[in-house]
Amino acid sequence: GAGVSQSPRYKVAKRGQDVALRCDPISGHVSLFWYQQALGQGPEFLTYFQNEAQLDKSGLPSDRFFAERPEGSVSTLKIQRTQQEDSAVYLCASSPGGTTDTQYFGPGTRLTVL
């Protein structure tokens, strides 16, 4: 079956622009996660949804970051007034929902802020 997909794969933004990153999870997966991966580092947690409920957004670095999953499927991560330090790969992962769930990752969106 289809895996997690993300779009766009690459995004170049000028500082101050708003961007929206999309994630299509594996069909039927209850849980959805967003991570940020800086160059040469491991991914860091941003936010987590269970169906349409955002249960944890403790990893969002500032109030310029906003995520939604209105119908419990597709999710969008929005970054307002982008800054150079926002340049990173943004990874989305989904899992079926349960007590020992493996997360399956999408290919990521590489964001470059000029």
Place this chain on the structure above:
Amino acid sequence: AQKITQTQPGMFVQEKEAVTLDCTYDTSDQSYGLFWYKQPSSGEMIFLIYQGSYDEQNATEGRYSLNFQKARKSTNLVISASQLGDSAMYFCAMSLSARQLTFGSGTQLTVLP
């Protein structure tokens, strides 16, 4: 808070040889999950293997196996019969209650022909 430590920034192994990638973790929780992911230069994060904190047997998945030592809080990944396609970054990660993953800094593995 939980923490994952990978002390080997880079490792080299000869093709067809076995290699062990080290990972230690720190948590006060009794129930947790331990994962290994592979990230090739293409950037995708590929799930390899999982070990639950209550699993008594070491996990195995094809050429991948874990040396899970709970008392030492370590979960080392063993790759047997290395192949050129195994060259990639390898991340160890931990989750509590199937929530977010906490990742280590990764080990870059290079398989030599």
